Amino acid sequence: MRKPVPVIFVFPMALRIIEQTLISPYPPLASQPPHLLSFLDKIWLRDIWIEWLFFYEFPHAISDFIDQHLAALSASLSVTLHRFYPLAGTVRRSPNSEDGFEIWYKEGDAVSFTVAELAGSNFCDISGDHPREIDKLRLLAPKPASTGEQWPVLSVQMTLFPDQGFCIGVAVHHAACDGAGAIQFIKSWAAALCPSGNLTGDVPPPPFLDRSVIVDSHGVRRKLLRASQEVSEKKKKQRTGAEPPPPEAPHSSLVFGTFVLGPAMIGKLKKGVLEATAEEEGKPKFHCSSFMVACAYTWTCLVKARGYDGDSTVVFCYAVDWRRRMAPEIPNGYIGNCLGFNTVEMNVGDMIGGEGFAAAAAEIGRSIDGLKGMDVGQSIERRIDMAVGSEGERKPRLCIGGSPKFRVYETDFGWGRPAKVEMTSIVGTAGTISLAESREEEGGLEIGVVLPNVEMDRFSALFVGGQLSG
Incomplete structure (x- = not known):
């Protein structure tokens, strides 16, 4: 009505x-x-x-x-x-x-x-x-x-x-x-x-x-409340005499760009990771997926474009869909949240070197495989402990939203395939990315990136240049 x-x-x-x-x-x-x-x-x-x-x-x-x-x-x-x-x-x-x-x-x-x-x-x-x-x-x-x-x-x-x-x-x-x-x-x-x-x-x-x-078998709801209170108390104590955090770039200075990894380039990236991380038996100890190499490639380009200090630590944060991992399995069509988190930390110096991309891919791949046998409550408990323990540490984070599994370009209201789909949830923070399937090539990926204009120019040169030389 x-x-x-x-x-x-x-x-x-x-x-x-x-x-x-x-x-x-x-x-x-x-x-x-x-x-x-x-x-x-x-x-x-x-x-x-x-x-x-x-x-x-x-x-x-x-x-x-x-x-x-x-x-x-x-x-x-x-x-x-x-x-x-x-x-x-x-x-x-x-x-x-x-x-x-x-x-x-x-x-x-x-x-x-x-x-x-x-x-x-x-x-x-x-x-x-x-x-x-x-x-x-x-x-x-x-x-x-x-x-x-x-x-x-x-x-x-x-x-x-x-x-x-x-x-x-x-x-x-x-x-x-x-x-x-x-x-x-x-x-x-x-x-x-x-x-x-x-x-x-x-x-x-x-x-x-x-x-x-959704069953809270680990008492996570209460732990989230306590963690929130602990973090608030830590922030209050740090305000007195503490050096203020560096200001975020205002919206007016940020731009949003879309970058595409075609299936051929994704194949090259996977091959590079497999060759660089092969174990004695000829297989790496993680699953080499399109998601993994796309995230690692984007992450390394972002770290270089943003010019972080070589001795600092950066964090990659991604969501984990637990729908098929929970027992019993969540019914198809469930409307609610089934997301957990996982993070990867790396030294900037290790990422900007010649093997930085392969090292980042390996870390992301191992973190994904490390979820096997874990339930969502355990995963979130671990994230809570890490968040409380690291509060106050100003480690730059790259967070990712969206998923190619959503198939956003199949959303047809009667006017055919969308000319473009953007996830604007990510636009508030520089260095955040979105991920979707490619509109043009099956098996390709679209990556949305938010950065200040100058850093976007550097990122674009690195992202495109790496594909041309790959």
Whole structure:
């Protein structure tokens, strides 16, 4: 159900709000029992959003889109929300729990749906691969409005580029679900609008909403609370007389670039790692995957581009999907968080040398293989202990978001394959990257990188130059 609301604010940089409405589930849905957040959900509680931008070509007037397509897009969102009703609700503190939080849907709850126009902008430029200003991309992302300790779960923004195309921006609160759950919802919405436009023939599974399948067998929820308190106390003590941390680069100086590793280059990188790390029996002691070599190659290029001191230590942080690793296995279509973390630390001097890429790949590969036989509770316990123990150590981190397994370029709302997909969740921190499948080549990977402009130039030269000489 679509209800207009008054627009009471104006955005800069030529973004004109055409319409803002509230989309509620249809058929109408009565209030539902709240869903208590699991310990895996609570990791992402504090105002962390998953944001994607989906760009589609549409070389027609804005009035054509509004008159012919907007109503159907809104109606299909409403129908999809009926099945994914928690996404129309809010994340809030549980009234009957000291430290619990929940997703609460009450009858009449709705999702903010904004329609805007970005006049005077070039669609191909803003959706290209070359470095683009973060501030421009951020205009296309929804702006969820939180109140105290209550957050909307989902917000949507449709931005039209006159006679060129449009962008569907989606923001989902990470405490409600991880990237796999968010992309399941987005593809279900696309399938509801255009069932015949499915690019693979695969129908997204129905949502599984019961969070009780996530069992906290290690008491991680309580340990997370204690760890948070310990870290807060350490920070208070360090504020007195401590040297302030170096300031992060402001958004206005950051750019977002997309880099591609084709399947042929990935094959070369794997071959190089295998040759450099072969054991006596001719096989390395880790699985050499596309993910591993792509992360290692990007990490080494970033470390060189950022100019870290050779004696310092840098950290690579990546998410681990536990859906197929948990016992019993999580049902297909589960909407919630199933992510843990893993980290790799290396000396900068070891990374910038001639064998730095192969060494980084080996470390990442061994860290992945080290998860075998471990459950998610053990993994997170270990991360908690490391986080508390290392609080105050200013080790530069490279964090990665997204996954080629999401197959974001198969998201067809009826206008074909997206011209571009960007994960703007990563844009707040320099040195962060996103990962997706390549739009153009099966088996290739797209890597989004956020850096200050000067460092982006150095990174690009290293990333592209390494492929040319590889």
